Amino acid sequence: MSPPLENDMPMQRREFLKALGAAGLAASALGGCAGAARGGPKVVVVGGGYGGATVAKYLHMWSNGALDVTLVEANPAFVSCPLSNLVVGGSKQMADITVSYDGLVKRGVKVVFATATSIDTERNLVRLSDARALPYDRLVLSPGIDFLYDQVPGLNNAAAQQKILHAWKAGPQTVALRRQLEAMPDGGVYAISIPRAPYRCPPGPYERACQVAWYFKQAKPRSKVLILDGNEDVTSKKGLFMKAWNDDYKGIVEYRPNYVLTDVDAATMTLKFETADDVKASVLNVIPPHRAGAIAAQAGVITANNRWCEVDFLTFESIKVPKIHVLGDAIQVAPLMPKSGHMANQHAKVAAAAILNAFAGVAPNPTPVLNNTCYSFMSDKNVAHVCSVHQYDKEKKTLVTVPGSGGLSSAANAIEGEYAFAWAKNIWADALT
């Protein structure tokens, strides 16, 4: 593959390559070498999900391989949360939402399958579960979320967590929840508990309720779906979800707002709430409140409410620890910015450009624009979307939604079902190949 003409390159890449060229480092990269350059600045990325895989790819691609990019990921393959509700509902399988990291490896990103256990911010080292330590010039953390089990004491032990699932990180729990639904007798009740916002994927729990109801409608029509929402109202696509529950799943789905969970009793399969009466169900699906993934806490970049990482939205660099950038669900989001895979992908591109600029001694783009689209499956085929555009506001020093931008489907429909599958294929290709 021939390298791009210099005039076609984004500004920051041209400056970056010039800077590296002056240091005698970019020769192999400019020759189109696919492998990571030896001796180039080192960027370590922790977490190979929507944010981390994308930033690793774009750092490598935009530097023409001149950066030494290492991606550290705990799991052997990427498993997508988007579409994972369809596995719970039974219309898709795990293989449909699993993508290999081989594409990144072929590109020249070094992929290390290990858990990052600590960050030494004085010596700029990432320590791994396999006892290795990776040096970095810049570090990117995109570790997703971890759960605040201390806020649900009865769930704060391994046995309860095996019985009452979250399935809010796609993987073994997605399959296990599907098995629980299959094992449930017709006439049983599936109850999903939604934490107070902000949480990962605002429409996700309502989409899951639709998928379970879709399954029950076909296979267990006497069964019920109970949505116990810790929020005052449906937090996303309200009219569209309400319509599906009233029209398609009448008599199956029941929605209850203001159900703030305080505890569970796994022995009796009971949920306890701040004000409402206890609820028992055959299958309990509790999404506990969450915060930035544990490694962010370890690195000292959690700065908001002991939960989220505040960043400079021009660079996604931590406001507290220099040279550490944080992406995706782990950040304290800007107003009206959802915690979504699409957003994490966008964070990654802003951060990749800013990191290249930083190495080249160039200021970051002063007006980045990001967008989000989120599709929700009301059945196996009918889908509705919500989208938004977010631009940096110099005065407010944050990303704000652009007036008049964005939109919402007028009704769920099958054409958007096709678009939603295409969205998934495209974003996986964008991040992982």
Ligand SMILES: Cc1cc2nc3c(=O)[nH]c(=O)nc-3n(C[C@H](O)[C@H](O)[C@H](O)COP(=O)(O)OP(=O)(O)OC[C@H]3O[C@@H](n4cnc5c(N)ncnc54)[C@H](O)[C@@H]3O)c2cc1C
């Ligand atoms: C059911 C469901 C449906 C959803 N649907 C949509 C949708 O339709 N559209 C959309 O845009 N978003 C959707 N989302 C939200 C989306 O999944 C998240 O917003 C997105 O995954 C966030 O990306 P991330 O990079 O922050 O975290 P993740 O994608 O979770 O990636 C984090 C990665 O870091 C790894 N990791 C964590 N700590 C370490 C460590 N110490 N060492 C090594 N590796 C580590 C994890 O293994 C993981 O692979 C959905 C979420 C759920 C749960």
